[in-house]
Amino acid sequence: MRTILQKCTMVGMTEFDVCKLRDYAADLAQQAASLISTKRSEITATGDIRAHSQTKTSAVDPVTEVDTAAEEFVVGSIRKDRPDDGIIGEEGANVPSRSGVSWIVDPIDGTVNFMYGLGEYAVSLGAMVDGQYVAGAVINVVKGTLYSAAVGHGATVTYRDGTSTQLRCRQETDPRLSLIATGFGYTETRRAGQAKILQELLPQVRDIRRIGSAALDLCRVAEGTVDAYYEHGVKVWDVAAGIVIARESGAQVHVPHSWTSDDRGALVWAASAELAPAFERLLASAGAKEVID
Known part of the structure; x- marks a missing residue:
């Protein structure tokens, strides 16, 4: 496993644990990334990877055999290494936690x-302890770029x-000078609503970037290659790890209190502490703080 810059201060068991969770997530994410690269090479050597995919919520929302294989690998590893931990995976894994720790897994975000x-696609592995995002x-x-964080x-x-290197988000204060990342949903109605918001926001910011991975969008806020990010309808597995990474870089991250069916079109957004107040006002003026079904 690669060396992580932050060393845990052995002051208490809680601090020790979040660092262990971070390091475990980093190691397992790297292993999953290696598996994904290998399987993609095997498939593309003999045909089109799209022949190995199905659809989920709509005809444009795919899942591939590699997504499923990567989640199975991650889930199997956690159940072997940490059998009392819970697991929530994008592709269906749902294991209750007996330890208080739950792993939130997106095998391929993007x-x-x-x-x-x-x-631009990623493995995202986040840890929650008693409902709090901690690593x-x-x-x-x-x-091969690895982002990682532990609370504190x-x-x-x-x-x-x-x-x-340590991550710090940019400290821009003016939305008009800010590069904003966003993403779009997979249904016609949500995309139509998102397009209206984009039409309002675009003239009032430096520019918009649509990268295609919510996990990486939050990491880009953390590293300062974008100033802010917003999106409707993302799921907890898309952003669980990115929430901790962005917050630990100095960003404010706003997410639903819990992901339920009622939050299916709720807003997630992130920006530096310096930019957040003005960016939140801009989102509100564009109607972005409303749920988009």
Whole structure:
């Protein structure tokens, strides 16, 4: 496993635990990324990866055999290594927690990018303790860039060559000078609502980026390659790890109190503490704080 910059202060068991959870998430995410790369190479060597996919919520919302294989690997590893922990996975894993720790797993965040060969998809593995986001890791599978964080211990990016640095989000205060990341849903009605919001926001910001992975969007807020991020309808597995990474870099992250059927179109957004008040007002003026079904 790559070296993580932040070292845990052995003051109490809680601090020790969140660092252990961070390091475990980072190690397991790297293993899953290696599996995904291998399986993608095997499939594309003999045909089109789209022939190995199905759809979920709509005809444009895919899941591939590799998503399923990666989740099975992650779930199997957790159940072997930490048998009392709970698991919530995008592709159906649902294991109750006996330890108080639950792992939130997105085996491939950015599946459309994965299918088309665009190098922006990630494994996201977040840890919750008694309902609180406490640690996580996100790895860009193609670039090998690993983001990780534990509550109270900062956020780190580790590159493929093994070098690491601490993450700090940008401190822009003016939305007009801010680069904003966003994403779009998979249903016609949600996309129509998101398009209306985008039409209001675009003239009032520096520019918009649509990268295709909510997990990576939050990591980009953390590293300062975008100033803010917002999106409707993301799921807990999309952002559980990114929430901790962004917050530990100095960002404010606003999410539903709990992900339920009532939150299916709720807003998630993140920005630096300096930008957050003005960005929140901008979102409200554009109607973005309303639920979009």
